[in-house]
Amino acid sequence: MLNLxxxxxxxxxxxxxxxxxTLLASLGMNxxxxFNRPLIEQGQLWRLFTSQFVHANWVHLGLNCAGIALIWLLHGEYTTPKQYSFNIALLALWCGLGVYWFCPTITIYTGLSALLHGVIVWGAIKDVTVGLKSGYILFIGVWIKLILEQVNGPSAEIGQLIQSTVxxxxxxxxxxxxxxxxxxLVVKHIKNDTKHS
Structure with a gap:
């Protein structure tokens, strides 16, 4: 039986x-x-953060909500509400700034998927620090996916579904x-290992 x-x-x-x-999608807040590069450059800096929480369409939102649910199934017990909020907020800002600084060709950007990649990597590393070998598999799997995306480019099929380039x-x-x-997490894990060795 699953221990959810x-x-x-x-x-x-x-x-x-x-x-x-879902509320932001319902209100049509895009x-x-x-993320709108010309408007950010005009001073609308909040878009660096808020862009992570709006989506190109309902399919895009649905895919990301499925991602949220999957991460909850895998790693839901690892965070308190405070830790979860901190992780989401920090990653949202990081992703917005990262797209702005390192992806100059991206003019318009929306969605939780970048942030969720960060959350699942954090969870995989947490798995490893608590002794779960599956954490290594998940961590490696995510990086294989990322490498394939870099080599092959964005998925045309997903792009059609979300009516936007991935x-x-x-x-x-x-x-x-x-x-x-x-x-x-890693520093704490190493310190604990050192104490017990």
């Missing part, structure tokens, strides 16, 4: 993220919140953010 993280402290944070993104460079930026976010 069903306690409110594990369910509410990802549910709030889904509700927030024009006000999406921003594979943003996925890479998000995953790097997840590694950086996990540095304290």
């Amino acid at each position: 993280p069903l306690q409110p402290r594990y369910v509410l944070p990802p549910l709030c993220l889904i509700v927030l993104s 024009n006000e919140l999406e 921003a594979v460079d943003a996925h890479l930026i998000g995953a790097i953010g997840g590694v950086i976010l996990a540095v304290p």
